[in-house]
Amino acid sequence: MNIGEIARRSGVARSTVSYALSGKRPVSEATRQRIQAVIDELGYRPNAVARALKEGRTRTIGLVIPPASRRLTDMQLGFVASVVDAAARADLDVLLSPSGGEHDRSFERLVGGRRVDGVILMEIRLEDDRVTRLRQSGLPFVCIGRTDRPDEMSWVDIDYETLIANCLHHLADLGHRRVALVNRSAELVAAGYGPSHRTRAGFTRMLAERNLDGVHVCCADDAQSGVSCVAQLLAEHPGLTAIATINEAAIPGMYRALTHAGLAVPGDFSVVGVAARHWAENLHPPFTAADVPADELGACAVDMLIQRIADPEAAHRHVLVAPPISLRGTTGPARPRDGLA
Amino acid sequence: MNIGEIARRSGVARSTVSYALSGKRPVSEATRQRIQAVIDELGYRPNAVARALKEGRTRTIGLVIPPASRRLTDMQLGFVASVVDAAARADLDVLLSPSGGEHDRSFERLVGGRRVDGVILMEIRLEDDRVTRLRQSGLPFVCIGRTDRPDEMSWVDIDYETLIANCLHHLADLGHRRVALVNRSAELVAAGYGPSHRTRAGFTRMLAERNLDGVHVCCADDAQSGVSCVAQLLAEHPGLTAIATINEAAIPGMYRALTHAGLAVPGDFSVVGVAARHWAENLHPPFTAADVPADELGACAVDMLIQRIADPEAAHRHVLVAPPISLRGTTGPARPRDGLA
DNA sequence: TTGTACGCGTTATCAG
DNA sequence: CTGATAACGCGTACAA
Numbered sequence: 001m002n003i004g005e006i007a008r009r010s011g012v013a014r015s016t017v018s019y020a021l022s023g024k025r026p027v028s029e030a031t032r033q034r035i036q037a038v039i040d041e042l043g044y045r046p047n048a049v050a051r052a053l054k055e056g057r058t059r060t061i062g063l064v065i066p067p068a069s070r071r072l073t074d075m076q077l078g079f080v081a082s083v084v085d086a087a088a089r090a091d092l093d094v095l096l097s098p099s100g101g102e103h104d105r106s107f108e109r110l111v112g113g114r115r116v117d118g119v120i121l122m123e124i125r126l127e128d129d130r131v132t133r134l135r136q137s138g139l140p141f142v143c144i145g146r147t148d149r150p151d152e153m154s155w156v157d158i159d160y161e162t163l164i165a166n167c168l169h170h171l172a173d174l175g176h177r178r179v180a181l182v183n184r185s186a187e188l189v190a191a192g193y194g195p196s197h198r199t200r201a202g203f204t205r206m207l208a209e210r211n212l213d214g215v216h217v218c219c220a221d222d223a224q225s226g227v228s229c230v231a232q233l234l235a236e237h238p239g240l241t242a243i244a245t246i247n248e249a250a251i252p253g254m255y256r257a258l259t260h261a262g263l264a265v266p267g268d269f270s271v272v273g274v275a276a277r278h279w280a281e282n283l284h285p286p287f288t289a290a291d292v293p294a295d296e297l298g299a300c301a302v303d304m305l306i307q308r309i310a311d312p313e314a315a316h317r318h319v320l321v322a323p324p325i326s327l328r329g330t331t332g333p334a335r336p337r338d339g340l341a
Numbered sequence: 342m343n344i345g346e347i348a349r350r351s352g353v354a355r356s357t358v359s360y361a362l363s364g365k366r367p368v369s370e371a372t373r374q375r376i377q378a379v380i381d382e383l384g385y386r387p388n389a390v391a392r393a394l395k396e397g398r399t400r401t402i403g404l405v406i407p408p409a410s411r412r413l414t415d416m417q418l419g420f421v422a423s424v425v426d427a428a429a430r431a432d433l434d435v436l437l438s439p440s441g442g443e444h445d446r447s448f449e450r451l452v453g454g455r456r457v458d459g460v461i462l463m464e465i466r467l468e469d470d471r472v473t474r475l476r477q478s479g480l481p482f483v484c485i486g487r488t489d490r491p492d493e494m495s496w497v498d499i500d501y502e503t504l505i506a507n508c509l510h511h512l513a514d515l516g517h518r519r520v521a522l523v524n525r526s527a528e529l530v531a532a533g534y535g536p537s538h539r540t541r542a543g544f545t546r547m548l549a550e551r552n553l554d555g556v557h558v559c560c561a562d563d564a565q566s567g568v569s570c571v572a573q574l575l576a577e578h579p580g581l582t583a584i585a586t587i588n589e590a591a592i593p594g595m596y597r598a599l600t601h602a603g604l605a606v607p608g609d610f611s612v613v614g615v616a617a618r619h620w621a622e623n624l625h626p627p628f629t630a631a632d633v634p635a636d637e638l639g640a641c642a643v644d645m646l647i648q649r650i651a652d653p654e655a656a657h658r659h660v661l662v663a664p665p666i667s668l669r670g671t672t673g674p675a676r677p678r679d680g681l682a
Numbered sequence: 683t684t685g686t687a688c689g690c691g692t693t694a695t696c697a698g
Numbered sequence: 699c700t701g702a703t704a705a706c707g708c709g710t711a712c713a714a
Contacts, residue, residue, distance in 0.1 A: 002707085002708055002709085003708065003709060003710095004708075004709095012683075012684085013683065013684045013685070014684090014685095014708090014709080014710090015683080015684065015685080015686090015709090015710075015711075015712095016683060016684075017709095018709060018710060018711080019683090019710095019711090021709095022710085024710090024711080025683085025711090027683085028683090031683090043453075045449075045453030045454055045455075046454065046708085046709065047394075047454065047455050047707085047708055047709070048450065048454030048455060048456045049390060049393045049394045049399060049454075049455065049456065049707090049708080049709095050394055050689095050707070050708035050709045050710090051708080051709055051710080052390045052709095053388075053390045053391055053394050053688095053689055053690065053691095053707090053708080053709080054688075054689055054708075054709050054710050054711090055689090055709085055710075056689075058390060060436070060456075063437075065425075067426070071422075071619070072418075072422075077413075077418070081412075081413075084406075084437055084439050085408070085439060088438075088439055088445075088446075088447045091446060091447075091450075093436050093437075093438070093447065093450060093451075093456065094436065094437045095401070095434050095435070095436055095437075096404075096425055096434075096435045096436075096437055097429075097434070098425050098426060098429055104429075105429075105432060106429045106432075106434065108386075109389065109432075109434060110434075112384075112386030113386055113387065113388065113389030113390075114386075114388050114389060114390065115389045115390065115401075115434065136384075222623070223623055223625070224623075252625065256625055278412070282563070282564050282565075284564070284593065284597055343689085343690055343691080344690065344691060344692095345690080345691095353701075353702085354701060354702045354703075355690090355691080355692095355702090355703095356691095356692080356693075356701075356702070356703080356704095357700085357701060357702080358691095359691065359692060359693080360692095360693090360700095360701090363692080363693095365692090365693080366693090366699090366700080366701095367699065367700075368700075368701090369699090369700065369701095372700090372701090387690085387691065388689090388690055388691070390689090390690080390691095391689070391690035391691045391692090391707095392690080392691055392692075393691095394689090394690080394691080394706095394707050394708070395690080395691050395692050395693085395706075395707055396691085396692075396707090397707075
């Protein structure tokens with residue numbers, strides 16, 4: 001069923017049908033209704049592919065997510081959900097590409113095949129091949145996260161450096177002197193994952209500024225790893241009284257390890273960090289954290305992308321959010337462990 | 342950059358370039374290499390939209406998910422991840438449509454606009470408008486789940502009726518006489534959500550068969566609701582010694598409510614149910630459940646869809662899985678509570 | 683209102 | 699067997 005068929009059955013030219021539908025030229029009410037009747041009868045819908053070819057745009061955006069093999073964190077899921085939702089509100093479709101750091105076929109189809117009008121990229125590394133590829137392609141794109149050359153691109157990001165600093169200020173104010181930072185996985189850090197590096201930088205800076213003793217460890221993104229990671233921390237650093245973390249997925253395991261060690265939270269030990277609001281609220285106990293508004297960030301990225309598609313020459317925009325810490329009761333005054341100060 | 346440009350720079354006709362790329366006609370090695378050199382130099386990629394228009398297929402499948410506003414369960418996420426992954430392996434792209442029960446614009450674009458070669462539908466209701474619409478459209482589709490007229494469509498599904506029966510057999514064998522079924526949300530049940538209805542049917546049947554006392558409750562899909570739901574169950578049904586559930590998301594809350602009531606699992610109280618394998622393993626304590634292989638089901642749905650696209654006239658296929666219960670230590674012999682038998 | 687060229691890759695057909 | 703020409707898929711928009 002195509003526009004030619006509708007035109008024939010209505011006894012008009014194809015272009016008349018097109019104009020009747022789009023309203024870009026006036027069409028007499030009588031023919032308009034006749035055409036509409038035929039359309040309703042046959043259930044005709046314009047072929048989106050033909051329209052895309054003619055118009056030179058697909059009304060579709062690409063969303064590049066980490067490969068499905070690795071399980072997404074709650075924050076990542078929040079991004080995906082809000083991007084999809086915001087796109088739907090703008091009548092845009094979303095093409096999903098599960099692409100790792102390297103060029104893979106799905107990503108190449110998106111970019112090279114001009115299947116989308118723009119791309120949203122997640123999980124950005126400080127040096128990111130996909131960003132390079134997209135820039136060279138000329139396709140509008142927006143990152144959730146940023147590389148080490150952030151001026152040359154549009155992005156929304158979380159100010160991990162500031163957030164972790166806020167966490168340490170909070171802990172230091174409560175009298176904690178020895179604190180650990182539980183980062184994301186060693187692989188991510190090795191791959192130059194931006195948030196991990198900026199968090200570590202902020203952590204190191206604050207240790208000096210507040211004269212704290214600190215240890216930095218990586219931890220895979222799952223509860224099991226959280227258990228073993230914290231168990232090891234407690235064993236090797238008896239003076240430790242608090243943990244700051246950006247590793248959402250490991251937190252349930254961290255809680256378990258503390259409970260298992262006989263440490264009450266927050267009576268004996270404090271935990272604070274950065275997490276998606278939804279996740280922080282639903283942990284047990286609810287987690288004192290800088291609440292990342294994942295929903296807003298995804299929607300914001302979509303808005304920025306829509307604007308970039310409309311005006312690719314416009315100056316890049318940057319949104320850096322640093323939400324305050326929401327106290328939910330996993331931090332308290334320092335209490336020395338094991339007779340160590 | 343289009344195929345004509347490549348042809349001109351290579352000094353050949355457009356069709357020669359096309360044949361050189363597709364190999365559907367022999368092209369002399371010399372010209373092939375010359376063409377390839379130009380392509381490499383300019384980074385040319387065929388326009389996927391033009392190709393789709395000509396070929397009449399988009400190499401894209403649609404995946405209809407619940408609206409993003411509602412948070413997806415771990416099992417649903419498993420389906421999405423495995424569908425995306427399997428599609429990528431088959432060099433298919435995935436267009437995501439967050440569509441509720443009713444016809445919404447995103448879904449209508451997918452189906453009416455012929456943007457996809459086929460559709461995978463999740464969260465099927467016993468009567469489902471989307472299935473009706475898809476059938477009328479003639480677009481190949483596969484459901485994860487099934488309606489009340491399952492013969493007329495292709496689907497993969499979980500045999501909830503059998504699984505919940507297995508759970509009750511297990512509990513009955515352990516001596517439990519009074520058990521509760523914690524179903525999904527009341528809204529889903531009211532909407533005719535298949536798994537909820539089939540689970541309830543299996544539950545009711547088994548109560549009679551094993552001569553058990555049972556109570557059926559609905560519970561929203563989140564931990565908080567799990568807490569209040571179980572707290573109320575314990576208060577109103579003092580003889581209760583076990584719960585069976587298909588509500589993954591509520592399980593952490595159910596654990597909490599039991600702990601809060603001073604009931605040890607499995608010493609004082611048993612919990613069993615149906616859950617995605619990954620979720621069951623990562624709960625604390627790990628959850629005795631029929632492990633739904635979400636990854637395999639998604640991949641299976643993609644395989645079936647690919648076959649349906651290749652041969653739309655082929656007979657419908659149906660895959661019904663009933664995985665065995667994996668014992669992980671949340672069930673044990675019944676122990677009466679509160680002096681009630 | 684209508685006729686028609688256009689966007690771009692594919693492929694049948696024809697010429698060499 | 700190789701290369702060139704032209705039609706096709708379908709909606710859009712300009713010229714008439």
